[in-house]
Amino acid sequence: MNSDKTGMHGVWASRWTFVLAATGSAVGLGNIWKFPYITGENGGGAFVLVYLACILCAGIPVMMAEVMLGRKGRMSPINTMRNITQSENAPVFFRSIGWMGALAGFFILSFYSVIAGWTLSYIVKMATGVFDGANADVAGEQFGGLLGDPVQLTVLHTIFTVLVGVVLVRGVHKGLENSLRMLMPLLFIMLVLLLGYALTTPGFGEALSFLFSVDFSKLSGESVVVALGHSFFTLSLGMGAIMAYGSYMPKQASLGKTVLTVGILDTLVALVAGIVIFSVVFSNGLEPGAGPGLMFQTLPIAFAGLPLGDLIGTVFFVLVAIAAWSSAISIAEPAIAWAVEKGHSRLVATTAVCGFSWLLGLGTVVSFNVASDFTLFGKTFFDSLDFLTSNIMLPLGGILIAVFVGWFVRKETIAHEARVQSPVLFNLWIFMLKFVSPLAVGYIFIKGLGIF
Numbered sequence: 001m002n003s004d005k006t007g008m009h010g011v012w013a014s015r016w017t018f019v020l021a022a023t024g025s026a027v028g029l030g031n032i033w034k035f036p037y038i039t040g041e042n043g044g045g046a047f048v049l050v051y052l053a054c055i056l057c058a059g060i061p062v063m064m065a066e067v068m069l070g071r072k073g074r075m076s077p078i079n080t081m082r083n084i085t086q087s088e089n090a091p092v093f094f095r096s097i098g099w100m101g102a103l104a105g106f107f108i109l110s111f112y113s114v115i116a117g118w119t120l121s122y123i124v125k126m127a128t129g130v131f132d133g134a135n136a137d138v139a140g141e142q143f144g145g146l147l148g149d150p151v152q153l154t155v156l157h158t159i160f161t162v163l164v165g166v167v168l169v170r171g172v173h174k175g176l177e178n179s180l181r182m183l184m185p186l187l188f189i190m191l192v193l194l195l196g197y198a199l200t201t202p203g204f205g206e207a208l209s210f211l212f213s214v215d216f217s218k219l220s221g222e223s224v225v226v227a228l229g230h231s232f233f234t235l236s237l238g239m240g241a242i243m244a245y246g247s248y249m250p251k252q253a254s255l256g257k258t259v260l261t262v263g264i265l266d267t268l269v270a271l272v273a274g275i276v277i278f279s280v281v282f283s284n285g286l287e288p289g290a291g292p293g294l295m296f297q298t299l300p301i302a303f304a305g306l307p308l309g310d311l312i313g314t315v316f317f318v319l320v321a322i323a324a325w326s327s328a329i330s331i332a333e334p335a336i337a338w339a340v341e342k343g344h345s346r347l348v349a350t351t352a353v354c355g356f357s358w359l360l361g362l363g364t365v366v367s368f369n370v371a372s373d374f375t376l377f378g379k380t381f382f383d384s385l386d387f388l389t390s391n392i393m394l395p396l397g398g399i400l401i402a403v404f405v406g407w408f409v410r411k412e413t414i415a416h417e418a419r420v421q422s423p424v425l426f427n428l429w430i431f432m433l434k435f436v437s438p439l440a441v442g443y444i445f446i447k448g449l450g451i452f
């Protein structure tokens with residue numbers, strides 16, 4: 001590790017390690033658990049199309065901007081934003097990007113680790129043959145049983161939080177690089193295997209048409225906001241996670257190709273997960289809009305239908321848990337990097353961030369059982385926190401990043417840091433940041449949330 005010209009946190013070994021780490025951050029529960037269930041709740045094809053458009057028009061340009069800022073600032077997002085705002089003479093207001101991001105990360109981690117806890121429970125269930133020959137009823141009962149048990153959920157939430165904390169204490173490079181190098185490709189292989197299975201099921205055609213035939217009449221204003229929010233959530237944008245990882249990126253690596261690779265991999269995983277899950281849904285007469293339990297109520301049925309299903313299912317849930325783990329690490333990193341820069345040890349910083357987010361996570365735990373009747377603006381505690389972060393804080397952070405880089409950072413600074421080789425692509429990127437991303441995000445926000 002080389003830390004002289006790279007800031008106090010060190011640098012990734014190569015461009016590929018950055019791709020690996022950023023993909024590790026991007027690919028997680030958002031792709032395999034959240035994308036299918038929100039697509040089911042929001043009517044399918046038209047929602048998927050809006051989501052893809054948001055990835056292209058806002059996600060990729062903002063991701064490039066975040067990595068660029070991180071690589072220039074070489075510190076935690078809070079201090080990176082402070083330093084660049086100063087050096088570019090930009091309004092102090094933009095410093096809020098760093099603060100809001102750390103807060104959003106803390107909120108997201110609180111519920112993310114609860115859901116990741118479910119995957120831990122499913123590893124055990126698969127390995128012990130609970131789903132042997134399972135049908136939709138068994139899958140539904142098992143999931144209902146888990147959700148109704150706050151003690152078990154708390155234990156799982158605690159185990160996952162500790163697993164995340166252990167890596168964070170050691171520092172993301174040491175903790176992440178080696179494990180991801182093998183495990184990410186394995187996750188891709190498992191998904192392709194499941195895709196092969198989905199192809200043989202009677203619901204495959206219906207799944208494709210659900211996901212890809214576009215019917216705009218099924219799309220509400222709120223659905224569009226959810227699609228937008230998810231494009232930020234799935235790419236880990238708008239809160240500094242990718243900025244923190246960008247700060248560990250080697251200077252010479254080209255930004256465009258790197259970011260595009262991460263965006264494509266992330267989108268592919270989500271689409272494949274969606275195809276597999278909806279094939280099972282339609283083959284078994286399940287409800288596409290079943291909500292957060294969708295993945296947990298469908299995949300066990302798929303595994304029951306496969307030779308060596310228990311083994312494959314166990315490995316699959318292990319990989320999902322690892323994907324969630326590598327994402328969760330990046331969610332906490334901005335706040336921890338900042339605390340370390342303040343002079344705290346990584347141990348103290350990690351204990352504080354993970355401890356508070358664990359505590360807040362208890363709210364999500366009970367929102368699925370004893371406190372499911374408690375609502376804020378008509379949503380459970382979990383749904384409110386998810387809505388606030390994904391659909392408000394992350395897109396807002398994204399707009400601010402786009403406007404900041406597009407309008408307030410000098411073009412020479414950007415060109416120097418970004419190393420986008422083609423002038424046409426460079427100008428297109430700046431155009432997107434200046435106009436397309438902020439206007440698109442702003443429009444969806446205002447329309448979808450009914451602000452005016």
Ligand code: PFF
Binds near residue numbers: 026028236327
């Ligand atoms: N991108 C992750 C996923 O799709 O599961 C979640 C996530 C990670 C969101 C990091 C935000 C973040 F900063």
